[in-house]
Amino acid sequence: GENVEQHPSTLSVQEGDSAVIKCTYSDSASNYFPWYKQELGKRPQLIIDIRSNVGEKKDQRIAVTLNKTAKHFSLHITETQPEDSAVYFCALRNQGGKLIFGQGTELSVKP
Amino acid sequence: GAGVSQTPSNKVTEKGKYVELRCDPISGHTALYWYRQSLGQGPEFLIYFQGTGAADDSGLPNDRFFAVRPEGSVSTLKIQRTERGDSAVYLCASSQGNSPLHFGNGTRLTVT
Numbered sequence: 001g002e003n004v005e006q007h008p009s010t011l012s013v014q015e016g017d018s019a020v021i022k023c024t025y026s027d028s029a030s031n032y033f034p035w036y037k038q039e040l041g042k043r044p045q046l047i048i049d050i051r052s053n054v055g056e057k058k059d060q061r062i063a064v065t066l067n068k069t070a071k072h073f074s075l076h077i078t079e080t081q082p083e084d085s086a087v088y089f090c091a092l093r094n095q096g097g098k099l100i101f102g103q104g105t106e107l108s109v110k111p
Numbered sequence: 112g113a114g115v116s117q118t119p120s121n122k123v124t125e126k127g128k129y130v131e132l133r134c135d136p137i138s139g140h141t142a143l144y145w146y147r148q149s150l151g152q153g154p155e156f157l158i159y160f161q162g163t164g165a166a167d168d169s170g171l172p173n174d175r176f177f178a179v180r181p182e183g184s185v186s187t188l189k190i191q192r193t194e195r196g197d198s199a200v201y202l203c204a205s206s207q208g209n210s211p212l213h214f215g216n217g218t219r220l221t222v223t
Contacts, residue, residue: 006153034211043202043214044154051209089153097142098167099212101153 003027006090006102013080014110021105023090024072032093033066033073036101039086047088048075080109113137115215117203123221124193132188132218136205142166143186144212145178146202154202160186193222 003026013019023033034049050057050064050073057064061080066073073092077084087106093099116135124130136143141162146154156170162183171177175193180186190197200219204212 032209043216045214046211049211096167097161098156098159098169099144100156101146104151104153 004090004092004100004102006105008105009103010106010108012108012110015080015082017080019075019077019080019084019107019109021075021088021090021107022072023074023092023102024070025092026071027092027094028068028071029095030092031095032099033064034091034093034099035064035075036089036091037086038089038104044089077107080107082109082111085109115203115205115213117201117215117218119218120216121219121221123223126193126195126222128193128222130190130193130220132190132201132220134186134188134203134205134215136184136186136203137207137213138184140205140207140213141183142206142208143180144204144206145186145188146204148200148202148217157188190220193220195222198222 006023031052036044037047038044048062048064050066061078063076085108087104089104090102118133143160145157148154158168158178159166160180175191178188198221200217202217204214206212
């Protein structure tokens, strides 16, 4: 069945540095790959997404890359700020519409 | 417009009781998802509706869990004979076509 592995589980960076979170998956039929940010006690919020026909997408300080051959996708945050501190989840949707989440990465940006 | 609405926001119940959790999706969204999230974990898929029918219920943990969406809009997640292990935040999300999922604020269920 579908499976998505997310690494690392925790990540601590200095303000201004870059942060990279990676997810690997097993179902090659997966066609949509969103990333969500969740602050403590709040709902997950979509920050960026990518579809299987695109290799890279960027939105200001955030970018996502997709390697379909290797079945992994990554979130890149540049010039990190303390307000980027949160838990980040990757997710993927299969052709049937089911969307599953990774285990999460707790990002801490130290001022 | 209004986002995804979930009620109640908090529910405390005794072990063995029955509970119903309600989700009111964004108007016009045909897809509706239920997830369960425990502290420090990612959202765990439970069930997904397209319109009135359950397109994928493979995440429901056992037959104590059931969900309905009779008119293709509001959905109710029903849990029978609740157990302490059912305590979690239950999240609902909706989407239209291939658009991103929009989450509600969740219902925090505590089984004592």
